[in-house]
Amino acid sequence: MNLRPIADKVERGERLTREDGLALFASNDLLTIGRLANLANVRKNGERVYFAANQHINPTNVCILRNTCVFCSFARMPKEDGAYTRSLDEVFAEADAARDNPTREFHIVGGLHPKLKLSYYTDMFRGLKQRHPQVMIKALTAVEVAHLARIDGISTRDVLVAMKEAGVSTLPGGGAEVFSPAARATIADRKLTGEEWLAVHREAHQLGMPSNCTMLYGHVETIEDRVDHLLALRALQDETGGFLTYIPLAYHPDHNELGETLGRTGTATTGFDDLKNIAVGRLLLDNIPHVKTHWPMVTPFISQVALTFGCDDLEGTVVFERVYHEAGAPTPMWLSYDEIVTLIRGAGKEPVERDSLYQTVRTFEGYQTKPPAVPVRPQGPAPQGALFQIEHRAQAAARRKPPVATVVDGAE
Ligand code: V47
16 A cells, blocks of 8 residues: 555644544555654654653442443452452552552542542542642543442542542543444443533533543454544544543453453454554544553553564553553563663663653653663573463563552452
8 A cells, every 4th residue: 555645644743534543554665654753753842752650549449330341350349259349448559569669650540430439539539638748630531530420429520629639630531442432332332422521621621631542452343443433532622622642552362251252352453553653643633742661561562662663651660550461461560760771772762750640750861771670681691482471471470469468359
């Protein structure tokens, strides 16, 4: 496929059309797509690559959509094995357990619990702000916001106002999946519709709360679904300007019904598709300032390459990740601050530690990194076949220890 007309548009800084998006996804000329996305990114962000020293916290995995969001491996029914709901003290203890650097952002998402009310979350946000005033809070997907509105019998706008008053700065981008009604009916039948998801983000932006956006790819969606999803995000951004970052999320098929139905257990998206999704996202979303690569899903190595395929943001330290590791992601559970700096420098880029609003916390001229305590890359002789899997998984497992004892009450 000849990408020259698209390349000319990108070089002139012109907006790409739906047909251009379809042509990019249909093309296998990954290096051209990557080069164009890198050009689009460098125009916006120079050689800077941002990261947040963040902690992911998941207060509950109990979710009333457990049986209909068939791609999700994290959710549990209230009385199912492995179901947990943290007390506020347990959340505060987990928040205290940063690893080797001060945390700057809490990323807080969970399930749609049938009984937890808005006050559980606002008390949590207030308590976290009181204990860690320097840490910004990015919390609750649009789907959780809409669920709390139903539980509390108030509007989504009122939920957002209460969250803001309790100290939340931004919303994460989860729950968007893919907006196509046909794909959504297959993978997330009873979830908020695409339009409802966009409406919650519109309200957040109107209230002065910026947010992120995502797309879950690599399941049953078509390339038309991908392009239409990206164009819907672009249209909302034209209207509000409130999206900070786009994060493509690679579907992982282990331990969920969809993976079994599709016969995909034990496989994942390919590196080729991961890089293409990142690059096409950067090219179509010409009005969103940042594109983040989520290393827990695509591996630190693909994420590092993504930094020259249109990404200017690398997922942070994370500390303890559950959503993807429940789905079988064989990646480390966390990366140290210095490993992140090393990955960014290794791509020839300039690391910048940021807060949730992309304000610079620190730059790294002359900064000396320490070697990692547990290696990110499998060590020893060149690994082969199954042995590689075992070795890699053993090293990944060594990083999986939670920072505090996992408390599972299962009694909700
Ligand atoms: O909405 C769930 C995805 C999302 C699986 O805003 C899965 O900075 C792959 O949105 N395979 C939640 N993906 C996580 C999320 C996120 C992550 C990192 C940063 C930000 C941000 C947001 O995780 C869900 C869904 O799309 N997900 N299960 C799975 N089996």
